[in-house]
Amino acid sequence: MRPTIPELREWNTHRVSEAGAVAESAAATLDNAMDGVIRALDATSGWCGESRCAADLTVARERGNVHEIRNILNRIADEAEDAGADLTHARELVLRLVDAALAGGFVVTDLGEVVRVDMSKETDAQALEVAIMRALEVVGQLDDDHGARLERLAGELAATRTGQPVPRFSNGHNVNPDEVVATLRSMTAVERRELWSRMAADDRRRVMHADPQTIGNLDGVDFDTRADANEINIRNALTEERQAGRAAGPRAAVLEEFAKRSPDGTAERRFIAFDNTAEGRFIEMVGGLGSGTRNATVYVPGTRSSMNRSAESYGVAQDLAQRTGGPVFVYLDGDLPQKVGFEGLPDAVGRGAVAGLLGIGSGLGESIDDSAVETGFARDMAPRLVGFGAALDAELAQRAPEATTTFIGFSYGGSVVGSAEQLGLRADRVVYASSAGTGVFDGPWRNPNPEVERYSLTAPGDPIQYVQSVPGNPHGSDPDTAAGVVRMDTGFTGPDANGHRTLIEGTSSHGSYWHDPNSDAFRNIVRVINGDEPTPYVERAPDRPTDPYAEGLLDIVVEGGKQIIRDGLGPLGDLLDGDIDLPGPIPDIPLRLPW
Structure with a gap:
């Protein structure tokens, strides 16, 4: 339903985003409390017997329920933040259009109709009215869509207390979400997509909230569900970084960016797979x-x-x-x-030609380990x-x-x-x-x-x-x-x-x-x-210059390449040009690298 202009002026859309932050904080608090219970139970090594077994069973049972509540809270946080951003942007657009019309001497009704005062401006009035009406329609649609999703999530959160209906397969059998996840894991991607498509939308969301880490990374699950699951996974990973004392670290900074909208604010970032x-x-x-x-x-x-x-x-x-x-x-x-493969060679080469030749083998071995080679x-x-x-x-x-x-x-x-x-x-x-x-x-x-x-x-x-x-x-x-x-x-x-x-x-x-x-x-x-025809290659310079080192080759394959250039390139040059260079008229020795 489209709001009126006076109603829109009274909206405080930032409060929606603030509510999302509260939901995210609640999810982190709940997660931290559950971890505290588990740590306390693990610390009681001397406690045994039936009471300990009962405590272990209760914690194990409640842990899944707590995590499901945490995951729904994180979905509410994400949806609320998106709603706040979308509605703020759309509201500001409507009000800018209305204010521009008023400044131009037009009269704007509460419903967004533009009334001309000067008969010569009838065309301008019609154009402004169309723009305002369209913008109001967008605001109303965004309000309805986000509101429906938040209402549905609130219902799912409430159902975790009263008991949610278990997912039902098309054969009529009721199964708990963990069993569905286990079944999905055992299937091929084609089988998984077929089963997933036959499940009701509410059942799919329940399974996703139960185990977002699995659902967010399964080929065969639709991309929208995977993206929703990974919104939860990213927020959970960010909470783990903060609770581990790494809130100021590089990974937390990246996860915060992942959880934000795109730089222009028009869309949320969507991840089809995520693993921290x-x-x-x-x-x-x-x-x-x-x-x-x-x-x-x-x-x-x-x-x-x-x-x-x-x-x-x-x-x-x-x-x-x-x-x-x-x-x-x-x-x-x-x-x-995470490395090219020659980063460990500077020390060996820098010792001089003879020492470099003696050390190049061990240096190369260390350099190529876990490298792009x-x-x-x-x-x-x-x-x-x-x-x-x-x-x-x-x-x-x-x-x-x-x-x-x-x-x-x-x-x-x-x-x-x-x-x-x-x-x-x-x-x-x-x-x-x-x-x-x-x-x-x-x-x-x-x-x-x-x-x-x-x-x-x-x-x-x-x-x-x-x-x-x-x-x-x-x-x-x-x-x-x-x-x-x-x-x-x-x-x-x-x-x-x-x-x-x-x-x-x-x-x-x-x-x-x-x-x-x-x-x-x-x-x-x-x-x-x-699908257009690209332009074919035109040779304007040699692919491999005769003096590659002068072209700065090692600047990219060796950090501190300039130092290598100054201190001796012979051994490394041999690795690249395929032979061992010997002085004067002595023929070079062909070299085949050990791969």
């Missing part, structure tokens, strides 16, 4: 997904990407979503390497990416059946995407952007789509060129020369204030185009996602 592990795992959907969606993109970032460093990937996804009109999924549902990260992430691709296809089939999918693997992420293709990832288009390779597994790509379009994007002088060309590269072939892959032009940067454009090349070209939506490289990626 050491590096953090998540899949974030940036942009909307609806019946008119024409494309969806999955972006897999590269080395050093993690939850704590997710702001850069979020910015990339925002730019892509804005220019393609479809959702972009930042895929970090797994651990990526290793393939284990791609082997671990690729199967899950295949599963998420299938879940995305199923979601699009229901909500946007005409939409196409594009998977983009950047740097190490390219190895993940290529490996997923080897395992059967289905995609309409694939982009290997500054990719480490085409996949770590043996055998060809097995994308079920026979008409998949594949593209690569690597700038001249990009340090990844040396990885791509290393004999026996563990991450697969060079995507720029792989059969069936079209190499796109990286071209020039977007114009600066003076209209000047610079060739994208050298060390910085490895990822600079992601931060330059007006660059030729970024525009080509957008063309691929939109």
Whole structure:
């Protein structure tokens, strides 16, 4: 129902957001109290017998109920904060329009009708009235929608005291939520989606509130439910950080950003997967997904990407979503390497040529451990990416059946995407952007789509060129020369204030185009996602300069690379150019790296 203008002026929408903060505080207090009970019980090691068994059973039974109440309170907190933000924005828009009409000499009725005083302004009056009426309609709809959701959540909270009806399967059997979760876990994604779709909406919410951590990360559960579950998971994780004394830490700061709305305040952030592990795992959907969606993109970032460093990937996804009109999924549902692989070499190289040669083996071994050189990260992430691709296809089939999918693997992420293709990832288009390779597994790509379009994007002088060309590269072939892959032009940067454009090349070209939506490289990626023809590669500089070190290669692969350049590059150079350089006319010794 549309409010009147006087009613709208009396609204204090900020109180709704304040109520959300109260609900969040109550959830944290309840969670902390339950933890206190468990700690106290654990501390009574000398207490045994029937009374202790009864206490253990009671706490175990009540713990699930307490967590369900906590989860509903967190949903109320999230909904109230969203309602406050939406209604504040919509109310201010209506009042700005009304005040502008009044300042222009018009009369505005309580219902939003605009009355002309000057006959010559009839057209202006009609336009203002249409705008005010539409804005009032939005306010009324938002009020109804948020109010209905808050009322439903309040009912579910009350039902935790009086007893909620247990979920009912289509065969008529009643089961408790934990049993439903266990059943869902045991199913394939296809079976899970079929069962989940047959459950009543109230039953699905009850199961989600009982175990949001599981439901928020299950392929086969619809994306809206997964996102709702992960709102709870994020708030619970933030509470854990605060209770552990890490409220001022980097993870808490990231979780606070995750729980907020988008920077422009127009939408809440939506996560299709979330797990508060050491590096953090998540899949974030940036942009909307609806019946008119024409494309969806999955972006897999590269080395050093993690939850704590997710702001850069979020910015990339925002730019892509804005220019393609479809959702972009930042895929970090797994651990990526947090170092390139040469960080431990400076000390060995800095000892001088002889000492460096003697120490290079042990230095290299330490450096590549858990680094981007290793393939284990791609082997671990690729199967899950295949599963998420299938879940995305199923979601699009229901909500946007005409939409196409594009998977983009950047740097190490390219190895993940290529490996997923080897395992059967289905995609309409694939982009290997500054990719480490085409996949770590043996055998060809097995994308079920026979008409998949594949593209690569690597700038001249990009340090990844040396990885791509290393004999026996563990991450697969060079995507720029792989059969069936079209190499796109990286071209020039977007114009600066003076209209000047610079060739994208050298060390910085490895990822600079992601931060330059007006660059030729970024525009080509957008063309691929939109189904348009990208511009093919034009050679303007050599891919691998004859003197790579002068181009600053090690600035990206070794922190403190300038010091290495000064103190001796021979041993590291041998690792990169494939042989051991010997003086004078003595032939170089061919070197094959131990992978």
